[in-house]
Each structure stands twice: as C-alpha cells, then as structure tokens.
Amino acid sequence: MGGLFSISMPCDQVVNQVSRCLCTHESYIYSLSENLAALQKDIEVLKAKRDDVQRKVCREEFTGRRERLSQVQVWLTNVLNTENRFNDLFSTNNVELRRLCLCGLCSRNMKMSYIYGKRVVRMLKEVESLNFQG
Numbered sequence: 001m002g003g004l005f006s007i008s009m010p011c012d013q014v015v016n017q018v019s020r021c022l023c024t025h026e027s028y029i030y031s032l033s034e035n036l037a038a039l040q041k042d043i044e045v046l047k048a049k050r051d052d053v054q055r056k057v058c059r060e061e062f063t064g065r066r067e068r069l070s071q072v073q074v075w076l077t078n079v080l081n082t083e084n085r086f087n088d089l090f091s092t093n094n095v096e097l098r099r100l101c102l103c104g105l106c107s108r109n110m111k112m113s114y115i116y117g118k119r120v121v122r123m124l125k126e127v128e129s130l131n132f133q134g
Contacts (some may be wrong), residue, residue: 027117028113028116029113032096035117035120035121036090038124039120039123040057043083043086050076053076055073057072075133086123092116099112
C-alpha cells in the first residue's frame, strides 16, 4: 500500500538551497568563531582608547584648561553601553560554540546560532565604528 501523498524534489535543488544558506556573504554560523575572536580583539582596542580618552579628559579638566565636550561624553557613554552588551553577549559564547558541528558548517540549533551570529556581526560593526570615531 502506498502513501497518500509524496513529495518529489530534485536532489540538486536541495543541495543548492542548503549551500545558499551556508555560503552567504555574511555566514553568521560558519564564521562565528572568527567573528567572536575579532570582536574580542576590537573590544580590547576600544577599551584602551576609552582609557586614553578618559585620562586626557580628566587631566584637562583637572588643570582647568578645558571642559569635557558633550560629544566626548556621548562617545564614552556609547562605549560603556557597548561594553556591557558585549559582556552579556560574550558570556554565552561557549554554549554557542558547542552547538556547532561539522567543522562549524552547521549547528544543532540553527535558528539560535544564526541569531547569535548575527548579533556578533552587528556588534563587531558597532565596535569598529566606535573605534573609528574615537
């Protein structure tokens, strides 16, 4: 006895769909470990810049030569907010990296890994922008 219905889909179409998903320009899952490493490096550079700016501002304010500009204060606040979000994001990196399988090509939970990878890429762009502004 046969089934009530059957689905016929050529194998090459399935392979094309899967490869398109895995090989996109911003492959959030495949590049997750590299993006996390780049983000960690860039956040360290940002922290060093923040420390330098704060030191210069404090020195200028202490000597009474200059006041803190609003633009500088906004940048420092943005850096602090980004650091806090980075700490939240990075606290779950081990869990996310353990989800990866097949040499990082796939994940045990594709949706969660995709969302996490996308957040990492967005934060990486934000940190790069703050580093450029600083």
